[in-house]
Amino acid sequence: MELRQLKYFLKAKELLNFTEAASALYISQSTLSQQIKQLEDELQVPLFNRIGKRITLTEAGDLFAVYAQQSINKASDGLELLKDLNNLETGKVAIGVTYALRHVVTKALILFSSQYPKIQFEIVFGTSQELIQKLNHFQLDVILTFEEIASEAHFKYLELFTSPMALVTASETPLTNKKSISLDEVSSLPLALPSSGFSTTQFINKAFEKSNLHPNVTIEINDIPTLLELIKTGKWHTILTKTTIENEEDLHAIPISGKNMTRTAMLISLKEVYEKKAVVAFLKMLMENVTT
Amino acid sequence: MELRQLKYFLKAKELLNFTEAASALYISQSTLSQQIKQLEDELQVPLFNRIGKRITLTEAGDLFAVYAQQSINKASDGLELLKDLNNLETGKVAIGVTYALRHVVTKALILFSSQYPKIQFEIVFGTSQELIQKLNHFQLDVILTFEEIASEAHFKYLELFTSPMALVTASETPLTNKKSISLDEVSSLPLALPSSGFSTTQFINKAFEKSNLHPNVTIEINDIPTLLELIKTGKWHTILTKTTIENEEDLHAIPISGKNMTRTAMLISLKEVYEKKAVVAFLKMLMENVTT
DNA sequence: ATTTCTAAATCGGTTTTATCGATTGATTTT
DNA sequence: AAAATCAATCGATAAAACCGATTTAGAAAT
Known part of the structure; x- marks a missing residue:
């Protein structure tokens, strides 16, 4: 039993005339006759009565037609769904984001x-490590994070933009009017930093090490909103990429001077995996939104 | 898209391993690979991610699988239904009966x-003419009636039994103890007969004509139960086959003497039309019940 | 790193089957 | 009686399903 045969059968049932049905199906009458016969052989029951040259449905044919139609409908429903999927009428997009890039995603999300x-x-939301693991387990379509130290061969990378590392302070502090600040100056300030799992922290710690500086880290915390809450008190400062606090009220970012004090936001996805249309469209919109 | 391909796809989805799936399907790995590819080409979307040697379902594959399964299910439901039909688990039997043979059908019906x-x-229920018309329009599977004058080539005839024509009277009349009665005697009695559309009436009128007798018909009626009601009053007599009143209380049948004063009950069905299993089984039971 | 193993894709050839045109046989229409 | 119609059948052809062998490329083992 094949869908082709079911289609032939239903057309023959509809027209009750093999010659016309064959014509409507763009096949020869002999083909239709043979295919119907083959279907009947398989079902072990005639679907049509052949009375001379006239044909009529048998009871079996009448009953079976309902299921034949449903079978075809389900298959074409599936086809329809895939079309919708391509037309972005349906589908699911799973995105991993590091907190630093929160606003990039939300802006694109609202628009899309x-x-x-x-x-x-x-x-x-999660650390780069967590997100990369999920990406590898096909739980995410794409992740948005800052560049990793180690690039992996089965990943596809796409640069979005660069953002300077910045000292983040409350709006009203003696530092507010500075255009930039050196790493040395930063190291003397009371700092509240994201936990060591965060790539931003790893990045800045490496920079301190290179410069033989020992920062004054009094707090480590793994939740950025809470961290920002603390910074707003004016008692601590933190170090983040400038992008992170782009839309935050009551906070001020002072770029840290020096070479390599910028980070690059990247889209990371799996190579060789089929790209969902919805994901492609979303990323396109995201990138357009980022460069403007 | 064919059911075969959907089956292949679902097995591959289940095992997530083309080699094993092919083995389970009793086809070669290359065939499976090709068929999946062909399906994907037709659907214009990959169903599997080929990530190295591992395969995983794409979103499209995941969504499509639901419909593929339903399509297959509907087809196999149809197959199941046809099996049931052969096992008499379902099906419809349409029988036409002339009223005279009512009891024959009801007895078989209760048993079946x-x-x-x-x-x-x-x-x-209807006259032979009405029933034959319906039989020709495929509205009936079989009709049960007395033999027709004209036999038609596209009908299949099966004799059941013969039954004498009889004068039907109320239980208590001066005639009750007679073993038989001549047509001549009958013609002098006050008669209530079925309408001229009934074959029994046509049959008996022809007999009267042949003998040059003029029966005393005071009532013609096209409903047999009503006719029998009138007979029970004792004011009229009627002529029916003996079988007709076999199970009737308060009525008495006196066979009419003479040649050709019997009628043959017959099953009539269409030649060349597929015989429903349920109809065949029912008729078998009916015939066994009639001969005993 | 190198080798081995494994699994999917691909290739060329074979078998199967879906299809066609022509014909036949039977029925209906003219 | 002749012509037209329609499904079935036949023989031939084209399509496609299928297979075994090979290739390709990750994954695992050495």
């Missing part, structure tokens, strides 16, 4: 959703 | 239904 309201999103 | 309770019946 208004244009393609049917696409579902799952946004996962 | 207890053995095959799921079979549906449609019993149509």
Whole structure:
């Protein structure tokens, strides 16, 4: 039993005339006759009565037609769904983001959703390591993070933009009017930093090491909103990429001077995995939004 | 898209291993690989990610699998239904009966239904002409009537039994103790007969004509139960086959003497039309019940 | 690093089968 | 009685399903 045969059968049932049905199906009458016969042989029951040259449905044919139609419908429903998927009428996008790039995603998300309201999103915040692991387990379509030290061969990387590392302070401090600040100056300030799992922290610690500086880290915390809350008190400072606090009220970012004091935001996805249309469209929108 | 390909796809999805899936499907790995590829080409979307030697489902594959499964299920449901049909688990039997043979059908019907309770019946009472027309329009599977004058080539005839024409009277009349009665005697009695559309009436009128007798018909009526009601009053007599009143209380049948004063009950069905299993089984039971 | 192993893709050839055109046989229409 | 119609059948051809062998490329083992 094949869908082709079911289609032939239903057309023959509809027209009750093999010659016309064959013509409507763009096949020869002999082909239709043979295919119907083959189907009947397989089902072990005639679907049509052959009374002379006239044909009529048998009871079996009548009953079977319902299921034949449903089988075809289900298959074409599946096809329809895939079309929708390509037209972004459905589908799910799973994105991993490091907290530093929160605003990049949210801005694009708001824009994209208004244009393609049917696409579902799952946004996962986490450290780069966590996200990369999920990406490898096919739990994420793409992750948005700052460049990693080690690049992996089965990943596809796409640069988005660069953002300077910055000392983040409350809005009103003696430092506020500075255009930039040296790493040396930073090391003397009371710092509250993200935990060591965060790549930003790893990055800045490496910089301190290189310069033989010993920063004054009094707090380590693994939740950025809480960290920012503390910074707003004015009692601590922190170090983040400038992008991280782009839309934050009551905070001020002073770029840290020196070479290599910038980080590059990247999109990371798996090579060789089929790219969902919805993901491609979303990333396109995200990138357009970022460069402007 | 063919059911074969959907089956292949689902097995590959289940095992996530083309080699094993091919083995489970009793086809070669190369065939499976090709068929999946062909399906993907038609759907215009990959169903599997080929990441190195591992394969995983794509989102499209995951979504499509649901419909693929449903399509297959519907087809196999149809197959199942046809099996049931052969096993008399379902199906409809449409029988046309002339009223004279009512008891023959009801007796068989009660017996058959207890053995095959799921079979549906449609019993149509009517004159032979009406029933034959319906048979020709495929609205009936078989009709049960007395032999027709003209036999048609596209009908299949099966004799059941013969039954004498009889004068039907109320239980208590001066005639009750007679073993038989001549047509001549009958013609002098006040008669209430079925309408001229009934074959029994046509049959008896022809007999009267042949003998140059003029029966005393005071009532013609096209409903047999009503006719019998009138006979029970004792004011009229009627002429029917003996079988007709076999199970009737308060009525008495006196066979009419003379040659050709019997009628043959027959099963009539269409030649060349597929015989429903349920119909065949029912008729078998009916015939066994009639001969005993 | 190198080798071995494994699994999917690919290639060339074979078998199967879906298809066609022509014909036949039977029925209906003219 | 002749012509037209329609499904079935036949023989031939083209399509495609299938296979075994080979290739390719990760993964695992050495």
